[in-house]
Amino acid sequence: MNKRNFALAIVALLIGIFLVNIFQDQQEKKEKEEAAKLAEESMDLSNAEQGLAKGDQAPDFELTTLAGEKVKLSDYQGQKVILNFWATWCPPCKAEMPHMQKYYEKNADKENVEILAVNLTSMDEGRNAVQEFVDGYELTFPIPMDVDGDIGGEYRAFTIPTTYMIDTKGQIQHKIVGPMNEEMMGEMVAGMD
Structure with missing residues (x-):
């Protein structure tokens, strides 16, 4: 039973790490898009x-x-x-x-x-x-x-x-x-x- 719980805990941990990495990748992508938009806006003086x-x-x-x-x-x-x-x-x-x-x-x-x-x-x-x-x-x-x-x-x-x-x-x-x-x-x- 302990081996099974240990294996489930490892699987749950790996799934958690995977989800955190996906979330971080999405955040980085969003930040890059916002930075690109800000740079574009700063170059456009027509506003x-x-x-x-x-x-x-x-x-x-x-x-x-x-x-x-x-x-x-x-x-x-x-x-x-x-x-x-x-x-x-x-x-x-x-x-x-x-x-x-x-x-x-x-x-x-x-x-x-x-x-x-x-x-x-x-x-x-x-x-x-x-x-x-x-x-x-x-x-x-x-x-x-x-x-x-x-x-x-x-x-x-x-x-x-x-x-x-x-x-x-x-x-x-x-x-x-x-x-x-x-x-x-x-x-x-x-x-x-």
């Missing part, structure tokens, strides 16, 4: 709920960089701009920054492109943390500091990183929610005037 739309003039702003220089978005009219919103504590931002730096080093002059990596300072861990981050990643592009959070709010950078691709006329061409890699930046910049 008015997202605020700024493709073809809109990018709202101008003036911020002070980590290096203490004043920058205005309108000063970059005539250049393509990768306008990125980030924070030091954000893992996807950490993953994205080396790609941005590599892209910047290779293409800033060649592609007439500037990267403005706006630190959401109002949500971050202080100026020293930002400086350590910039030094640690050896970033050479401008780091404007959004101390009050106004610019991040205007650009609806609620999920970070959030990036806007702005053409030479100052018009928004793409919005990307989530990290980018060097290849993705190259393709988007190449497709803009």
Whole structure:
């Protein structure tokens, strides 16, 4: 009798493991579908709920960089701009920054492109943390500091990183929610005037 109960317990355990695996596979599939849908929606700027739309003039702003220089978005009219919103504590931002730096080093002059990596300072861990981050990643592009959070709010950078691709006329061409890699930046910049 004990052997039979033991065998039934093993069979029940195996069935349980099988059912858990099926459930996990379905959950993973659902999560992947949701992530793909979110990525697709973040690339589609025609949705008015997202605020700024493709073809809109990018709202101008003036911020002070980590290096203490004043920058205005309108000063970059005539250049393509990768306008990125980030924070030091954000893992996807950490993953994205080396790609941005590599892209910047290779293409800033060649592609007439500037990267403005706006630190959401109002949500971050202080100026020293930002400086350590910039030094640690050896970033050479401008780091404007959004101390009050106004610019991040205007650009609806609620999920970070959030990036806007702005053409030479100052018009928004793409919005990307989530990290980018060097290849993705190259393709988007190449497709803009």
